[in-house]
Amino acid sequence: MLTIHKLTKTLGGRTLLREAEMTINWGERVALVGPNGAGKSTLFRMILDEDQPDEGTIERDEYAITGYLPQEAGEPTDETILEIAIGITPELIGYLRTIREAEKSGDLSSPEFAHAQDQFTALNGYQLEPKAKKILSGLGFKQEDFAKPAREYSGGWVMRAHLAKLLVMEPDLLMLDEPTNHLDLLSLLWLQRYLLNYSGAILMISHDRDFMDSIIETVIEIDPDAAALLSYTGNYTSYLDQREKRYEQQVQAYRNQNKEIEGHQEFIDRFRQVGSKAAQVQSRIKFLEKLDRIEKPRTPRKPFKFAFPQPPRSNQKVMELTKMGQSYGEKRIYK
Template sequence: MIRLDSISKQSGQQLLFIDASATLQRGEKTGLVGPNGAGKTTLFRMITGRELPDEGQVLVDRGVSIGFFSQDVGEMSGRSPVAEVMDGAGDVSTVAAELASLEAAMADPERADELDGIIERFGEVQGRFEELGGYALEGRAREVLAGLGFSQEMMEGDVGKLSGGWKMRVALARILLMRPDVMLLDEPSNHLDLESLIWLEQFLKGYDGALLMTSHDREFMNRIINKVVEIDGGTLNSYSGNYEFYEQQRAMNERQQQAQFERQQAMLAKEIKFIERFKARASHAAQVQSRVKKLEKIDRVEPPKRRQTVVFEFGQAPRSGDDVVNLKGVHKRYGSKVIYEGLDFLVRRKERCCVLGTNGAGKSTLLKLVAGATVPDEGTVSLGGSVKMGYFAQHAMELLDGDRTVFQALEDAFPQAAQGSLRALAGCFGFSGGEVDKKCRVLSGGEKARLVMARMLYDPPNLLVLDEPTNHLDIATKEMLIGALSGYEGTMLFVSHDRHFLAALSNRVLELTPEGIHQYGGGYTEYVARTGQEAPGLHS
């Protein structure tokens, strides 16, 4: 359906693609992977014709419809989310608009003399509308929005009043309702909670077109894709299989290439040693000459490109008392909405509690109460002895000083720290080389999240309260964070929609339900095994 044929593309000084080729066929669900800045978004833009390759061509089969979801959703306002989503449904929305204008024309007394023609056209358009499933369209639009977490009330409101994250969901719903021949999804999992993520997973599994997507959620990617296209040093490498298979295959390829490289290096060293030893002897001149020629003809094996993974040893958290957080008889409401009535629970030292609950169950509110960012209407929230808390929330990113660079922000927080240590910390969180000199005001959401996390973990507190800490992190940074937090000796209370993160780090689950709090010993994996669901109210 789509073919990238020997494409080359340069962006500024950077060569993104060099003579790269790949194909996308119907039924293929492809994950596009590669380090940040490798050119994933550029590739999407070239397929949609928003950018052109410098060389080579992008070939799209005639008549193929493409739906592209990107993080840049543009302006939306003045319509309801339902109307906005239906508007993206391609032909059917154009037909719906004509149907509405014909209905108005039939009721217009000034056009009575045209009535026969209008009625005839109305019949034709109505037939086409039915053919396209137009009458079912609104129902389908509502179904998709509900799947992505919208309440009926939100569906009717003004889309302009929604936050950026909810507008992203509207933009995603437009593409899903459109069901184009090819879906290009750039980070569709970024702003979704666990329930919406699992719903989207099921939707995409049932989609029969071609799919090309990026995602920082390895579990989500792993369950959907059957092919991986990797951007690696300007080339496009294709692997059949899911994300896990790709990782194993790439590691095996790298080991084989390394072994091949080492064998060739040993052989070359032996030949060069012979040449050096006998080049001055006339009796060996022919042999030396033949070996020199042989060396000139050999295709050199390149060593595998090493992916830079920086491992940072975080300091030990000071010990706290055994009772870390205690909530007793907590009541909390926002206006008429009751969040908790008489909530009790205790978090003990070294517990890593993940908090689960449906949308609006009060997950973030619970973390805010513990962090002191909000207060209960009744009841008490108390921290135990010697508790030093670190709280990561999305608003923490707004507190960075825009005029300071990344490195200065780290220096301000740790004036006594050695420069080398802070540079290693920055590198660990994806700020290498000149990136440490970027001003905080120009950082993306993901970069800000990484910087805030780096500041929090350099001198770790003994209680970490984390609200969606992985929201903007790429797979490599998440892996590093999981590795670092696996050895963390303190206590954790966290909300995340990343199932890999939940499974790797939790040893207790707190599930918020309308009936109260359900507590499960064992981590997220045990919770799924025990309840048969991956998120409250959803059966796996």
């Protein structure tokens, strides 16, 4: 479905990727990991044709549909939550609003209503709507939220509507950038179950280890030191174990080669002036000159951990709020 071949990308004078390789198959679930600034978002943009590599190719199946959920949505418009989730064209939105207005007024005999209903049916609108409502409910929306404008909701709730739009769309390659950022626990667990049964391929960036562990089957790491894409089979916990073992193997190989080099160099230094050993000395000198030296492995980056000790309770009043209230449109958050 997606093949990256010999991709090189330099940004701000720093080489993020050098002749990198990556393949995602149909139905595969992949997590893209790496430290902040390693180039995860840049790679996403290149896959989406929003940025271009310096060298190399990115090939997508010509029949595959790609859907992308960014970390943040743009400014909300007058579209309703349901209209966003259905992901329909402005033309289809117009037909849907004509139908809703006619149903609200009770006038179902007008030519406008009949035309709108015929067109909405022809464009498969009646099949999209129940699917969108089911997904919106799973993501925490209530029935009364569906017809309200998105501008009445916070950015997190608007992102949920856009996530629902992608799930209704069912793209062949679903690209998710921190999909759990705006979800509460119940919505997160619902999305987790939904993606387990998702038939398309998934490529995600996430810092939620438990979420990745339950879904993914392949981890692709951007190694900033090697400027390469390293592939590991298994979930995130398995990736951490494999990475540690890989590092240990690299350290052992580095030590073994150094020991071998020291042995050859010792022989050369010892018998350099001995005529009977001249041929052997020259052979070992040529061997060392041609030897492909193993670089000293870098210790795998580990997440920085810190903890805040429980402070003693203060006997002073830290903050006092009086008659506070907050609303998004008609939706009262607290009062």
